[in-house]
Amino acid sequence: MLTRRITYRLYPSTSQLNKLFYWRRMHAYVYNGAVSNRITQYRKFGHSVDYFEQQASLPGFKKTWTEYLELNAGSLQATLKRVDFAFVRFFQGLAKHPKFRPIKQYSGWTYPDARQGFKVHSDGKNGYLELTDLGCKIQMRGEARTWGKSTTCTIVYRNGKWFASITVKCIPVRETGNGAIGLDFGCKTAIADSNGNKIEPPKFLKEAQSQINKISKQLRRKRNPEKRKVKGSRRWKKTQARLAKLKRKVANKRQNWIHHQAVDIVSCNSLIATEKLQIKNMTRKxxxxxxxxxxxxxxxxxxxxxxxxxxxxxxxxxALEANAIYLEAPTRSLKPTQRCNLCWKLTKKTLNDRLHVCSNHQCNHQEDRDVNSAQVCLTWARGLERASLDGDESSSTESPKVRYCGGFQQLAQTKRYLTHGSTK
Ligand SMILES: [Zn+2]
Incomplete structure (x- = not known):
C-alpha cells in the first residue's frame, strides 16, 4: 500500500465560507500561541517545551477559551504538531527559527485521523467533503488517479481558493516498457538520455519574465503595506494579485511539463539510472x-x-508505481560527466566543454557530453544489476529532510514508548 495525496478544489457556500475563515483564524492563534509559549518558557525559565507538554495542556486551554470546543480535537493537535515540526527543523539546522504567522498568510489545518473529523463522499472523482464540526457537506471537484481509503485531510486556503488535500492508502498501477535508460539533467539540455535523445529546456519563466518585471515595477510604485506601517492601497492589492497569478501560471506550466516528461520516460523503461544531484549546492549564489x-x-x-x-x-x-527500478549513481565517486562510457577513464572537463573527447589514445571516443554522462549512469546501473547488489540506499525515493522529523504515525509509536518507559 502506498500513500497518495490528492488535492480537490472546494466550493463552500457563504455560511460555510465564513466558518472556514473563522477556523483558520483560530488555528493561526493556536499556532502563534504555541510558538510564543515555547519562546517565553525557554527565555524566562530555561525550560524547553516539547510537543507532549503542549498537547497535554490542550484540555485546560479549551476550558478557558470555550470557543475552541467546537473545533476538532485532532486538528488542534495537528496544529501543535506543525509547531513541533518547525522547531525540530530549526534544531536540526534545516530551517530558520519559527516565526509568528500572520493570519492572512496562514494556510489551513489538518484532520490527522480518518475516524473523526471528516468524511469523504467520493469515488475519486468529484464528490463531497463532510466536516463533522461543520455539520454539513462541502462540494469538491477534482480527480484522483487511483482511489483508496482516505487517511488524513488538510484544508488549505491558497490564492483566494479553498482546497482539500486528502491522503489515501491505495495501490497505484502504472504501465511500463522493458527498456533501460540513463538520464542526465542540465540547463543547456534539460534531459539527455543514453539513446542520444535530447529535450530542450522549457523557458516558462523566461517567456513570462518581461511581463513579471513590468508588473513588479507597477507594484513597487503603489502604496505598500509592510514598509510604512500603513494599509496597502487597493491598487497595490490588485497589482499584487496579478503578479501572484502570473507567477502561479509559470509554476503550473512547469509542473505540467514535468509530469508529461516523467510519464514518457517511465512508460517505456523499467530501468532508469541517473546521478545524485545536490540542486541546492548547484544553484548557490x-x-x-x-x-x-x-x-x-x-x-x-x-x-x-x-x-x-x-x-x-x-x-x-x-517508477515506484510501475515497479520499475530507479537508481541514482553516487556522483562524487562515479563522476559521470568526466568518465568515458567505453573505456571508463576520466577526462577533465569544464562547464563549457560540450563534447566528450576521450583522453585515452587507444579509445578516442567522441560523444555529446550529456549523452555520454547518461550512458555512464546506465552502464553503472547495469553493472549494479549484474552484481545483484541491493540498491536500497541509492533507490530511495523520499527526500532526506522528511525522514528525520516524526510524523503522526511515528508520534503514536513514540507516545507508546514514552508511556511504557515511565511505567517500567
Ligand atoms: Zn574512452
Missing part, C-alpha cells in the same frame, strides 16, 4: 565580489526553471 555574479544568477534561474529536483522525484515515484 555566486561569491561576493565575483565577476561572474550575473552569469551565475542567470544559470541558477535557468536551472531552477527546468525544475530538476521536482522532475527527478516525479520520475522516482512514478
Amino acid at each position: 555566486a561569491k561576493k565580489g565575483s565577476k561572474r555574479k550575473r552569469q551565475k544568477a542567470g544559470l541558477n534561474r535557468s536551472m531552477l526553471d527546468v525544475g530538476i529536483g521536482m522532475l527527478k522525484s516525479a520520475i522516482a515515484y512514478k
Whole structure:
C-alpha cells in the first residue's frame, strides 16, 4: 500500500465560507500561541517545551477559551504538531527559527485521523467533503488517479481558493516498457538520455519574465503595506494579485511539463539510472565580489526553471508505481560527466566543454557530453544489476529532510514508548 495525496478544489457556500475563515483564524492563534509559549518558557525559565507538554495542556486551554470546543480535537493537535515540526527543523539546522504567522498568510489545518473529523463522499472523482464540526457537506471537484481509503485531510486556503488535500492508502498501477535508460539533467539540455535523445529546456519563466518585471515595477510604485506601517492601497492589492497569478501560471506550466516528461520516460523503461544531484549546492549564489555574479544568477534561474529536483522525484515515484527500478549513481565517486562510457577513464572537463573527447589514445571516443554522462549512469546501473547488489540506499525515493522529523504515525509509536518507559 502506498500513500497518495490528492488535492480537490472546494466550493463552500457563504455560511460555510465564513466558518472556514473563522477556523483558520483560530488555528493561526493556536499556532502563534504555541510558538510564543515555547519562546517565553525557554527565555524566562530555561525550560524547553516539547510537543507532549503542549498537547497535554490542550484540555485546560479549551476550558478557558470555550470557543475552541467546537473545533476538532485532532486538528488542534495537528496544529501543535506543525509547531513541533518547525522547531525540530530549526534544531536540526534545516530551517530558520519559527516565526509568528500572520493570519492572512496562514494556510489551513489538518484532520490527522480518518475516524473523526471528516468524511469523504467520493469515488475519486468529484464528490463531497463532510466536516463533522461543520455539520454539513462541502462540494469538491477534482480527480484522483487511483482511489483508496482516505487517511488524513488538510484544508488549505491558497490564492483566494479553498482546497482539500486528502491522503489515501491505495495501490497505484502504472504501465511500463522493458527498456533501460540513463538520464542526465542540465540547463543547456534539460534531459539527455543514453539513446542520444535530447529535450530542450522549457523557458516558462523566461517567456513570462518581461511581463513579471513590468508588473513588479507597477507594484513597487503603489502604496505598500509592510514598509510604512500603513494599509496597502487597493491598487497595490490588485497589482499584487496579478503578479501572484502570473507567477502561479509559470509554476503550473512547469509542473505540467514535468509530469508529461516523467510519464514518457517511465512508460517505456523499467530501468532508469541517473546521478545524485545536490540542486541546492548547484544553484548557490555566486561569491561576493565575483565577476561572474550575473552569469551565475542567470544559470541558477535557468536551472531552477527546468525544475530538476521536482522532475527527478516525479520520475522516482512514478517508477515506484510501475515497479520499475530507479537508481541514482553516487556522483562524487562515479563522476559521470568526466568518465568515458567505453573505456571508463576520466577526462577533465569544464562547464563549457560540450563534447566528450576521450583522453585515452587507444579509445578516442567522441560523444555529446550529456549523452555520454547518461550512458555512464546506465552502464553503472547495469553493472549494479549484474552484481545483484541491493540498491536500497541509492533507490530511495523520499527526500532526506522528511525522514528525520516524526510524523503522526511515528508520534503514536513514540507516545507508546514514552508511556511504557515511565511505567517500567
Ligand atoms: Zn574512452
